Amino acid sequence: MDLDSWTDHGRVGIDSYSGNAYNAIDPNLFLEGSTYYIQFGSFWGDIYQVEMNSEATKAAGDSYNIAYDPSGDHAEEGSYMYSYGDYYYLFYSAGICCGYDTSLPAAGDEYKIKVCRSTSASGAFVDADGTACTDGGGTIVLESHGTVYGPGGQGVFTDPTLGPVLYYHYINTTIGYADDEAQFGWNTIDFSTGWPVV
Known part of the structure; x- marks a missing residue:
C-alpha cells in the first residue's frame, strides 16, 4: 500500500478548542460488532469517547467522559480499549510521562499504566x-520497578502464540532518563483473575 491509495475524508468532528472539556489527542479506534468508537483525550477533562459513523470517518454523536482523575492536573491520557472475555478493558497512562532528565517527578507521580x-x-x-473511572478510579497494571521507570504509552495486541500482550515505552534507569533514551517493553497479560496482570 502506498500513500496515493489513501483518501482524505476531512475532519472527524473531534477538535480541541479553548473552553472544550477535552484535549483531542491520542485517538484509539475500537470496533464492537458493527459500531466504531474512538477513545481520545489527555489532561483537561482526561479521556473521552464518541461513537463514529459506519465508515469510522465522522463522529456520529456527542462525546462523553469515560475516565477522569479529579486531583492535581488530571494527568490521564493515551487510552487503549481491549476486549477479553466478558469485559472491555480501558487501559490508559497516568502521571508525568516525559522530561525526566531535566525534572524528575516526585516518587509515584511518574507515568504508570x-x-x-x-x-x-x-x-x-x-x-x-x-470505583468509577470517571471518579479517579483506576487499577495499576504496571508501574516503576527495578530498573523500569515510568512505563506508559501502551497498547495491547493478541499474539497467536503468547495470547494478550501489553506493549509500552519506559525508561531503563541504567541507560538514561532522556526522552530519546526510552526503551520498548512488552509483557504477556494474565486475565485469569478478571483483571490484567503482567
Whole structure:
C-alpha cells in the first residue's frame, strides 16, 4: 500500500478548542460488532469517547467522559480499549510521562499504566475496587520497578502464540532518563483473575 491509495475524508468532528472539556489527542479506534468508537483525550477533562459513523470517518454523536482523575492536573491520557472475555478493558497512562532528565517527578507521580473495565464498550468503567473511572478510579497494571521507570504509552495486541500482550515505552534507569533514551517493553497479560496482570 502506498500513500496515493489513501483518501482524505476531512475532519472527524473531534477538535480541541479553548473552553472544550477535552484535549483531542491520542485517538484509539475500537470496533464492537458493527459500531466504531474512538477513545481520545489527555489532561483537561482526561479521556473521552464518541461513537463514529459506519465508515469510522465522522463522529456520529456527542462525546462523553469515560475516565477522569479529579486531583492535581488530571494527568490521564493515551487510552487503549481491549476486549477479553466478558469485559472491555480501558487501559490508559497516568502521571508525568516525559522530561525526566531535566525534572524528575516526585516518587509515584511518574507515568504508570492503569485499567478500568466495563461489560459495555461505551462504559461505565470501574476499577477492581468498584470505583468509577470517571471518579479517579483506576487499577495499576504496571508501574516503576527495578530498573523500569515510568512505563506508559501502551497498547495491547493478541499474539497467536503468547495470547494478550501489553506493549509500552519506559525508561531503563541504567541507560538514561532522556526522552530519546526510552526503551520498548512488552509483557504477556494474565486475565485469569478478571483483571490484567503482567
